[in-house]
Amino acid sequence: MTTADLNLQPVYGQGDASFQAAGQQTGIRKLVDDFYNVMEQNTAAEKIRKMHPVDLEESRDKLALFLCGWLGGPRLFREKYGAISIPQAHAHLRIGSTERDAWLMCMDQALKSQPYADDFKVYLLQQLAIPAERCRTV
Numbered sequence: 001m002t003t004a005d006l007n008l009q010p011v012y013g014q015g016d017a018s019f020q021a022a023g024q025q026t027g028i029r030k031l032v033d034d035f036y037n038v039m040e041q042n043t044a045a046e047k048i049r050k051m052h053p054v055d056l057e058e059s060r061d062k063l064a065l066f067l068c069g070w071l072g073g074p075r076l077f078r079e080k081y082g083a084i085s086i087p088q089a090h091a092h093l094r095i096g097s098t099e100r101d102a103w104l105m106c107m108d109q110a111l112k113s114q115p116y117a118d119d120f121k122v123y124l125l126q127q128l129a130i131p132a133e134r135c136r137t138v
Contacts, residue, residue: 022071103135104125
């Protein structure tokens with residue numbers, strides 16, 4: 001790999017590089033759908049699944065729109081739902097390390113089925129661990 005090739009590598013977390021690496025809105029929606037499918041099917045996620053409404057349509061939409069902006073794309077969540085504070089949005093729930101880890105496990109499983117670059121999958125899961133930890137209430 002040459003120096004010129006290194007300059008062409010996306011720098012995740014800068015500009016919209018992460019949004020692009022995730023496949024923009026279409027790729028993010030697929031990730032979110034796979035994430036919630038894992039949550040519904042994996043018994044280790046049963047407790048966090050029960051924290052969501054029976055109909056996951058709005059939850060899917062909110063997470064997908066949030067991730068678009070969080071990954072450097074358009075601020076679609078804000079446009080549709082208004083401003084959000086992740087910790088405040090989850091403050092009414094009893095989220096401990098077990099629930100945090102179950103959420104991250106669902107995301108890890110969903111990431112495995114995405115056509116993302118392997119380094120982006122690792123990066124994204126590491127970055128998602130930060131707000132996941134901030135959601136802990138116990």
